[in-house]
Amino acid sequence: MSDDHNSDDQDNGESSPPKDRMKRTLVGMGVVGADDKPEKPMRDKKTLVGMVQQKASDAASAAKDAAEDAADAVGDAAKEAKDKAGDALNTIREAAASAKDSAGDAVDSAVDSAKDAAESAKDTAGDVADAIKGKASDAASAVKDTADKLTDSAKAAVAGGAGAGAAAAVTKKSGKKSSKTKKSSSKSASKSSSSSKKAASSHAAHEATPSHGHDDHDPAALDSDPNTRPALYLAEYETPDALLQAAAAVRDAKYSKWDCHTPYAIHGMDDAMGLPPTKIGLISFVCGMVGLATAVLMIQYMNNWDYPIIVGGKPTGVGAFPSMVPIMFELTVLLTGFGTLGGLFHLCQLPRHYHPIFESTRFERATDDRFFLSIQVEDDKFDLERTQELLESTHPSYLELVEEKL
Amino acid sequence: MSKRKPFVFTAPEKSGPKVWRSLDEKGQSDEERRKAASEERRGGFLGGLLDPRGLMARRKVTQEDREKIEVSRREFMAGSTAAAAAATLSGCIRRPEEHILPYALGPEYSVPGVPTHFATVLSRGADALGVIVTSHEGRPTKIEGNPTHPSSRGATDAFAQLDIWNLYDPDRSRKPFFRTGDGTVETTVSDFDAMLVELGQEHLDDAGQGLRFLSPPTNSPTFRRLRESVRARFPQATFHRYASITNGNAIAGAKLAFGRSLNAVPNFADAKVILAVDSDFLGTETGSTRASREFASKRKINTPSEEMSRLYVVEPGHSITGAQADHRLRLPASQAANYLKALGKALAAKGANLGPVAALVADGDATGLPATWLDEVANELTRAAGGALIVVGENQPPEVHALAHGLNMALGAVGRTIAFYPTAEESETTPLQDLAALAGAMESVRTLVVLGGNPVYEAPGDIDLAAAFGREGLRVIHVGSHRDETAAHAHWHCPLAHELEAWGDQRAIDGTMSIQQPLIAPLHGARSAIEVLAILADEPNWRGHKTVQATFRASGPASFSQAWRGALHSGVVANSGSRPASIPAAVNSAGIAAAFAASTQAAVADDAFEVRFVPSSTVYDGRFTNNLWALELPDTMTKLVWDNAALISKTTRDRLGLRNGAMVRLTKGERSMTVPVWTLPGHADNVITMSLGWGRTAAGRYGTQGAQDRLDPLDQAMEIGGFDVAPLRTSADAYFATGVSVEKVSGNYTFVQTQTHAGMEGRPLAIDATVEQWREEEAAGHLDFASYRTIDMSSIGPLWEQVEYDGRKWGMTIDLSACSGCNACVVACQSENNIPAVGKREVQRGREMAWIRIDRYFVGESDDDPGVALQPVACQQCEEAPCENVCPVNATAHSPEGLNDMAYNRCIGTRYCANNCPYKVRRFNYLDWHSHLDDRFAMHGSFPETRKMAMNPNVTVRMRGVMEKCTYCVQRIQAAKIKARRERREMVDGDVTTACQAVCPTAAITFGDLNDETSRVARLVKSNRQYKLLAEVGTQPRTTFLAKIRNANPAMESA
Amino acid sequence: MSALDAPIEEIGERYLLPKETTFNDVTEAVARITETKAPRGWWMLFIPSVMTLGLMLTCMGWLVTQGVGTWGNNGPVYWAWDITNFVWWIGIGHAGTLISAILFLFRQKWRTSINRFAEAMTVFAVLCAAMFPALHTGRPWFDYYLAPIPNQMGIWPNFKSPLMWDVFAVNTYLTISVIFWFVGLIPDLATLRDRSTTKYRRMIYGFLALGWRGSHRHWQHYERAYLIFAAISTPLVLSVHSIVSFDFATSVIPGWHTTIFPPYFVAGAVFSGFALVMTLMLIVRSIFGMHNLVTIKHLDLMNKFMLGTGLMVGYAYAMEFFVAWYSNNPYESWVFLHNRLGFGELDSQGNWGPLWWSYYAMVGCNVLVPQIFWFKKCRTSVPIMFIATILINIGMWFERFVIIVTSLHRDFLPSSWGDFEPTGIDIGLYIGTFGLFMTLFLLFIRWIPMIAIAEVKATLPHAHGSHGDDHNHEHDHEDHAHAASAE
Structure with missing residues (x-):
């Protein structure tokens, strides 16, 4: 079964490049962050667990919402459910694939856990997928059936995710160390997430061998990891358009400590982000004027005040002004250049070789072909749930809570 | 840099005065002091601890050592005090303990740093040149004319300037030698003296029958007196005179x-x-x-x-x-x-x-x-x-x-x-005839004493002295300045003292007597000609000083010591000039007619050239051929350096189809030589002029023909040294030979000029006019030559405020009417300002260093009959100096007196100033010029010591990479200022003379304060003839020229 | 607000890069070069380059130990190959910044394919150039006298000297060029960092990228900073060669003393700089197969530019004659008739100026050769333009040689006239600077993205959303106007 799913996923991956890349990225989560440090599995595991947990919970939550909506339901509600379920499906799939890939040749328990997680996730995913598929094919005519199915699956998810729920609670209590705070996680999603994190802790999965393993997870050990804390949400978009819209959304939500990350400067982003004009011009100008003054004073001091010498019968003071012009200009330019460089560094707070955003491996594509939006924890309006909701509403191709090590 | 060791003073045994090093020590008893001293010798406590031997021995500490190491508190204190003292002293320990002595009781007149001046005289064949020599701490460094001497009148020729270099020529003979078998044995001057004494004894037997002397013609009374003494002792001894250039x-x-x-x-x-x-x-x-x-x-x-x-x-x-x-x-x-x-x-x-x-x-x-x-x-x-x-x-x-x-x-x-x-004495023969007589009588000669000169090289080609010297039974004793061609064939050689090293006396052409006093003891141990004669004459006081005094005393001055001192002081013996001789009322026309009848000269024709042999304007007869200043002194007319050439006219050159540097073979009878030609505009057709003094085979490291290996290791294709005329010059044709045939042969020779372009290209540079033209101009209201410009800038006022020079404002005028192009100023400047020579290849590249040069332009339409304009150009000391504006480091700037100064230390050598100098008077030390010709890779290995002695200590010796130029002899200006201040007086016109001005025989150069209305230069600047070179560039030069006036005869012109 | 968002169509016809090019394609194409083994062609260039660099160091050592006399500089020709090479290299160094800055200010999108390349060339060329004035002094170990620092002599530098201006101009130019180049490199270094697979690459590129994370808040400052750099670099480029020309123009030497020099030199500098950019680009393009990034269209535009600057240079040449004639200054006329053209009256020795041939070499290469670019066939033929650019570089070297040497060798006083002949050290040092240049350049193309990745991406059709939509472009313009007015 697991083999089948595995091959399924791979097929999907091949047929759908973005998903394949996403899968690859998730697999890469085993080597999270800017630094390849396999000797620190705790952080990696934690992050991964958080991710999987989050995705599973997302799925569960989405499914539950969809089910509730469907239960209450009317046609447009059904459509929304379908969308969310679709997202859940994708996410769960990815979680499963991740778990699968991560499992690899890990220690037995890890393999077991991974298999277990994969299995669970697959099951859930399959259920949800089937349900959604059915609903999607004829949403209007089979609302009730779909809702039932979704309710079932949601219940299953809740049951399966009990442990995860508990873990989440502990985590939250122990100082927001947990990456997952979704309470309404379905059983299956929870199970998958905890299993996944276990799998991730083995940190070796290149090829998933999903199988039912024992639920050997230890949420307490994970959630009490004191070495990391959430730093920012990172949302990934595939097109500049998407990012511009997302940025506008975040801007309108009045966030302040957030940013967009793009491989090149996108036009219109200043407006989309609502940025005030940069001050760098002022810094450059001031430095340039300092350069000008330096030139005038230097020349006057050296050639006129300190040691005037008759050179070619020419005057030394103001009469020598024409001969001062070139150096006045050059020093103005030079100090403008220094000012601009210094101003750039100052305003950008560069060089800054470490930033929590680098903890995300996906972020490596920010300098290639992906567009990211990050919201920092330090933002006053930051709230794990609401912010996440906001970001989700912008339809990122990927969303991640990035943790920074302490 | 000096390799001379400091004077070593042997300290007295008693280790000097008692010194105490601390107050504690002062109160110590002798015993304590001994103890402290003994501890100190061991190095004291700390010293012992730190003594490397102690450290090495530390592992095996004996009981004895332990006792040494274990010290009481008192001992520790004493020891550490002593150690501190020892440490203080040990800071000086690296230097060997040598004592140098201050110049407490220096030579009379010698104040360190202040040069002294001595009047002496240089021989000039039939004439003598009274000079004043500047001596720095006993080193003669500069020769200038003696104003009281009738032949000098304060000026000198270029050769007098070159003499300083000859004094310090590193290739001067340093030791006597004698020849045994195939080799030579170096010996000492006293051995040479002993040999002379022996020789005298030997020749007493034959009354001087086989004893002959050969010397250049001399005007020295002492020489003549001693010659008579020698004749008295050896009645049969014969004296011959020879020099290739005489009157x-x-x-x-x-x-x-x-x-x-x-x-x-x-x-x-x-x-x-x-x-x-x-x-x-x-x-x-x-x-x-x-x-x-x-x-x-x-x-x-x-x-x-x-x-x-x-x-x-x-x-x-x-x-x-x-x-x-x-x-x-x-x-x-x-x-x-x-x-x-x-x-x-x-x-x-x-x-x-x-x-x-x-x-x-x-x-x-x-x-x-x-x-x-x-x-x-x-x-x-x-x-x-x-x-x-x-x-x-x-x-x-x-x-x-x-x-x-x-x-x-x-x-x-x-x-x-x-x-x-x-003349000093009646002479029946000319020196040339003298030499021929000697050559004819060579068979009978047992001993030939050559007193100076270089007859083997100088003799006409038909008198082969080299071969004659090799005859069995002949002893040739050569007293010469160099181990030259003559020394190479002599059996005994002794260094000849330079005129600045030896006592002597000289008569000027009008009979004025001067005492030649030495400025320095012979550098390498040498004898003068009169000393050799005195020894042979068996004079008890044979030293030059005594013999010259004896001669002087014999001339019967009223008060010997007063007259002697006066003669030494002023450089001339008072009232010693003779009156013009009374001559017959008519010439001996019969004798003259006979002489004309006896002489026949072939006509000069296209196939029968005349070849002239003239003195070189730079190396003279060859005595300056190893003299770097002379080698690199451009002949005024040809501007050639490092060589002579067969000078021909352009017409002749074209007719023969030659190019400059093409080789020709000159043949007269059986004698022939191959020589490259050079075109000299204005030369007579079918006449070839060659100068003497070149083609030396044993001149020294610089002047020997083919010495290029040493001179330019990187470029040995360049031949140097010119061509010896001896193959063509016979005693019959000693001055010019007619009937010489010329044929072109293959080959080319590279000649190098300091000035390659001879035309003014219509530019008003060396301005001249005839008196007639001047008169016309004056009549037309154009009174001055200053308006001769390509562009009239007079309508453009200054764009900025002009600098006012309120104090002294130095300026110079150069009178082109007077300048004869004798080159004395060029060498004087070189001597005064330590200007190096650079070598033929570098001159070819245009890197000659002379601060003052004499520009020579040919003017007029005809290549065969051009006019010549000469123009000495040194730094013009522009008030608006273009060079100063462009120096990035302010290494050249104006002094408050308006001098365009160079701060050599500051110069980094961008050469921008030289580019921007319209007069191109700045000179750049492209390489390490001073040692360039001696030192293959500029590693400061082998610069001759004696050449350093020729340097003027008041002028920086510029290192490579530094720009240099004429400074108006700023060192002389400063010295004159100091002198005036010490004498508590204002400076007056004439206090400062620049080196070029001082020696100028025509007094073409005038220098002084332009702000002083009464100064000569201020008056000359107002002359109508005054103009500024390239005035249109706006440089406002301080050096101005007085246009040359030619007194052309209109009747000649119209014809 | 960014200049990068001006539509591609501004330069006329179509997108410079194929429409379907993805961002990743750009990254891959450029970054791959630094990540894979060097192609054989690279080694074939690199090894001789290093050997030539060795030649340069040898000549330099000989020069410093022996003195400037090892060059052929002489009496009237106190400056020769040294300053010729300096001006030549500085001129070449101008294209880089010009392409980067002026074209940036003029919103010429096509610059993005070549600007990095050209900026690197600027830096290396200026390094080669700066070497000559530093070494041409007689005592290079005292070059620090040029710096306005207190010293034991109590003398300050002379700020009236054009050489002093040069010192400031060249150093400023070098500094600003390096900064400009480096600032432009930061995002691309970040790209390399993020792609790196080995520890050292990650460390080195990571260090150099300064922690760049593509933040738009950074991009905002960055874009403005880049604009400022472009804005100050443009007059700087113009000033540097103007000041270099002041070395000559402010002097009194006929042939130097002329007011046309600043624009003349700048045009010539751009001309020669473009030519060398072209030469190198054609080589690199073929070695690394970058035909898609540097297209024939780019080359065509460059050739047009060279034709334009070539005409300007030709105009300046003609103007010099006019000025010489119109000024009625006989010294000036002499220089142009005799020293340069070699005709008019022969001098009194019956000679033309001995270096007249160099003037014809100059005119032939700089004025005649670019005329072929009137023809599209020539503008788009790689071999033809390769040869043409090399000829132009030779011609521009001769231009400096003509100005410096032929003016100096015969100036005011015929008595001081001379000739010039280079020595082996002259030649070796000049050739050696190519070694320095090429070594640095080859290292650059090997280890540093030679094309501005971020900037090329920004020029892609889909870079700023809703690509191909005219409405969107107009919107962009409005935005731009808005941003401009907001400043």
């Missing part, structure tokens, strides 16, 4: 005309019309310094109406005298006699009473001579009425001199424009 023909000519040996001394100051026939009286001939001064005095006129002398020159080559000519005729040297005769005929035709000379000139042939050059010149000479003067070159045979004397007499010149002074 022997002139004396012989006077003897021919008047029956006795006389020196003809023209008085150019009183001459109105001068005809110079093959005479370079401003250049290399006897008395040129005096002649230049006198001649120039009649040429520097300040208004067109002043009287100005007129110079006609008839010459085969193109000498600097010819360059001064108002009218110049190219004529082969062999035709000079005919020209004089034809002129005589013309004079007779004008009604001049030639007396007996009329017969002599009867065969004068006017064919081929321009009519004006006979009629108009005769007119002029006649009109001059007592102001006429005919001078004939020393290269001309005696009969031509005699004929000229006859014409001078007819023109009434004698006593007015020409005077005859008795």
Whole structure:
């Protein structure tokens, strides 16, 4: 079964490049962050667990919402459910694939856990997928059936995710160390997430061998990891358009400590982000004027005040002004250049070789072909749930809570 | 850098005065002090601990050691005190303990840092040149003229300037040697003296039968006195004189005309019309310094109406005298006699009473001579009425001199424009004949003593002294400055003292006596000629000082010591000049006619060239051929350096199809030589001029022909050293040879000039005008030459406020009317300012260093008969100096007195200033020039020590990479300021003389304070002739020129 | 607000890069070069380059130990190959900044394919150039006297000297060029960092990228900073060669003393700089197969530019003659008739100026050769333009040689006239600077993205959303106007 799913996923991956890349990225989560440090599995595991947990919970939550909506339901509600379920499906799939890939040749328990997680996730995913598929094919005519199915699956998810729920609670209590705070996680999603994190802790999965393993997870050990804390949400978009819209959304939500990350400067982003004009011009100008003054004073001091010498019968003071012009200009330019460089560094707070955003491996594509939006924890309006909701509403191709090590 | 060791003073045994090192120590008892001292010797407590031997031995500590190490508190304190003292002392320990002595009781007159000046004299063949030598701490560094000396009048020729270098020539002979078998053995001067004594004993037997002497002609009374002493001791001994350049023909000519040996001394100051026939009286001939001064005095006129002398020159080559000519005729040297005769005929035709000379000139042939050059010149000479003067070159045979004397007499010149002074002694023969006599009698000679000179090299080609010296049974004793060609064939050689190293005395051409006092002890141990003679004469006091004093005492001064001191002080013996000799009323026309009859000269034709042998204007007869200053001194007319050449006219060159540098073979009879040609505009056709003194085979490291290996290791294709004329120069044709055939042979020679471009290209640079033109200009209201510009900038005012120079404002004028291009200033500057020579290859690249150069332009349409404009150019000290603006490091800037100063230390050598100098007077040390020719890779390995001694300590020796230029001799200005201040007086005009000004024989250069209305320079600047070179560039130079005025004869021009 | 968002169509016809090019394609194409083994062609260039660099160091050592006399500089020609090479290299160094800055200010999108390349060339060329004035001094170890620092002599530098201006101009130019180049490199270094697979690459590129994370808040400052750099670099480029020309123009030497020099030099500098950019680009393009990034269209535009600057240079040449004639200054006329053209009257020795041939070499290469670019066939033929650019570089070297040497060798006083002949050290050092240049350049293309990745991405059709939509472009313009007015 697991083999089948595995091959399924791979097929999907091949047929759908973005998903394949996403899968690859998730697999890469085993080597999270800017630094390849396999000797620190705790952080990696934690992050991964958080991710999987989050995705599973997302799925569960989405499914539950969809089910509730469907239960209450009317046609447009059904459509929304379908969308969310679709997202859940994708996410769960990815979680499963991740778990699968991560499992690899890990220690037995890890393999077991991974298999277990994969299995669970697959099951859930399959259920949800089937349900959604059915609903999607004829949403209007089979609302009730779909809702039932979704309710079932949601219940299953809740049951399966009990442990995860508990873990989440502990985590939250122990100082927001947990990456997952979704309470309404379905059983299956929870199970998958905890299993996944276990799998991730083995940190070796290149090829998933999903199988039912024992639920050997230890949420307490994970959630009490004191070495990391959430730093920012990172949302990934595939097109500049998407990012511009997302940025506008975040801007309108009045966030302040957030940013967009793009491989090149996108036009219109200043407006989309609502940025005030940069001050760098002022810094450059001031430095340039300092350069000008330096030139005038230097020349006057050296050639006129300190040691005037008759050179070619020419005057030394103001009469020598024409001969001062070139150096006045050059020093103005030079100090403008220094000012601009210094101003750039100052305003950008560069060089800054470490930033929590680098903890995300996906972020490596920010300098290639992906567009990211990050919201920092330090933002006053930051709230794990609401912010996440906001970001989700912008339809990122990927969303991640990035943790920074302490 | 000096390799001389400091004076080592042996300290007294008692280890010096007792010193105490601390107050504690002072109170110590002897015992305590001993103890402390003993501890200190061990190094004290800390010293013991830190003693490396102690440290090494630390592992095996014996009981004894332990006792040493274990010290009480007191001992520790004592020990540490001593250790501190020892540490203080040990800071000085690295230096060896040597004592140097202060200059507490220095030589008289010598204040360290303040140069002293001594009057002495340099021999000039029949003449002598009184000079004043500057000595820095015992080193003579500079020679200048003695104003009280009649032949100098304060100026010198270029050769006097070159003499300093010869004194410090690193290739001067340093030790005597004698030859045994195939090798030579170096010995000492006292051995040489002993050998002379022995020699004297030996020759007592034959009364000097086999003893002969050969020396250059000398004017030294002591030499003559000792010669007589030697003759007294060895009655049969014979003295011969020889030098390749003498005025022997002139004396012989006077003897021919008047029956006795006389020196003809023209008085150019009183001459109105001068005809110079093959005479370079401003250049290399006897008395040129005096002649230049006198001649120039009649040429520097300040208004067109002043009287100005007129110079006609008839010459085969193109000498600097010819360059001064108002009218110049190219004529082969062999035709000079005919020209004089034809002129005589013309004079007779004008009604001049030639007396007996009329017969002599009867065969004068006017064919081929321009009519004006006979009629108009005769007119002029006649009109001059007592102001006429005919001078004939020393290269001309005696009969031509005699004929000229006859014409001078007819023109009434004698006593007015020409005077005859008795020679030091009657001579029956010319030096050349003397040498021929010696060569003829060589078989009978047992001992030949060569006192100076280099006869093996200098002798005409048909007298092979080298071979003669090799004869069995002949001993040649050579006393010479160098181990030269003669030394190479001598059996004994002893270094000859330089004139600045030895006592002597010299008579000027007018008989004025001067004592030659040494400025320095012989650098390498040497004997002077008179010392050698004194030893052979068995004088008990043979030292130069004593013998010269003895001669002087014998001349019978009233008070010997007073007269002696006076003579030493002033450089001339008071009232020693002779009066002009009275001469017969008529010349001996029969004798002259006989002489003419005896001499035959072939006609000069396309296939029969005349070849002239003239003194080199730089190396003279070869005595300066190892002299870097001379080697790199451009001949004024050709601007060639490091070589001589076969000078030909352009017409001849074109006819022969030659290029400059092409090799030709000159053949006369069986004698021939191969030499490259060089075109000299204005040279006579079918005449070749070659200078003596080149092609030396043993001149030294610089001047020896083919010494290029040393001179330019990276470029050995460049040959140097020129060509020896001896193969073609025989005793019969010692001055010029006719009937020489010329054929082109393959090969090319690289000649190098310091100035490659001879035209002014229509630019108003060396401005000249005839008196007529000047008069016309004046009549037209154009009074000044300053308006001769390409562009008139006068309408453009200054764009900025001009600097006011309120104090002293130094300026210089150079009178182009006076400048004869004698090169004395160039060498004087080189000597004063430590200017290096760079080598032939570097001159070819244009890297010569002379701060003052003499630009020589040919003017006029004709290549064969051009005018010549000479213009000495040094830094113009522009007030608006373009060089200063562009120096990025302020290494060149103006002093408050308006000098364009160079701070050599500050210069980084961007060379921008030199680019921006319109006058191109800045010189750059592209390489380490001073040692460049000695030091292969500039590693400061082998720069000759003696050459350092020639340096003027008051002028920085510039290192490579530094720009340098004329500074108006700022060191002299400062010295004069200090002097005036010490004497508590204001500076007056004449306190400062620049080096170039000081030596200028024509006094063309005037220097002084422009703000001083009374100074000569301020007056000259106001002259109508004054103009600024390239004034249109706006540089406002402080050096200005006085335009050259030519006194052209309109009658000659129109013809 | 960014200049990068001006539409591609501004330069006329179509997108410079194929429409379907993805961002990743750009990254891959450029970054791959630094990540894979060097192609054989690279080694074939690199090894001789290093050997030539060795030649340069040898000549330099000989020069410093022996003195400037090892060059052929001489009496009247106190400056020769040294300053010729300096001006030549500085001129070449101008294209880089010009392409980067002026074209940036003029919104010429096509610059993005070549600007990095050209900026690197600037830096290396200026390094080569700066070497000559530093070494041409007689005592290079005292070059620090040029700096306005207190010293034991109490003398300050002379700020009236054009050489002093040069010192400031060249150093400023070098500094600003390096900064400009580096600032432009930061995002691309970040790209390399993020792609790196080995520890050292990650460390080195990570260090150099300064922690760049593509933040738009950074991009905002960055874009403005880049604009400022472009804005100050443009007059700087113009000033540097103007000041270099002041070395000559402020002097009194005929042939130097002329007011046309600043624009003349700048045009010449751009001309020669473009030519060398072209030469190198054609080589690199073929070695690394970058035909898609540097297209014939780019080359065509460059050739047009060279034609334009070539005409300007030709105009300046003609103007010099006019000025010489119109000024009625005989010294000036002499220089142009005799020293340069070699005709008119022969001098009194019957000679033309000995270096007249160099003037014809200059005119032939700089004025005649670019005329072929009137023809599209020539503008788009790689071999033809390769040869043409090399000829132009030779011609521009001769231009400096003509100005410096032929003016100096015969100036005011004929007595001081001379000639010039280079020595082996002259030649070796000049050739050696190519070694320095090429070594640095080859290292650059090997280890540093030679094309501005971020900037090329920004020029892609889909870079700023809703690509191909005219409405969107107009919107962009409005935005731009808005941003501009907001400043």
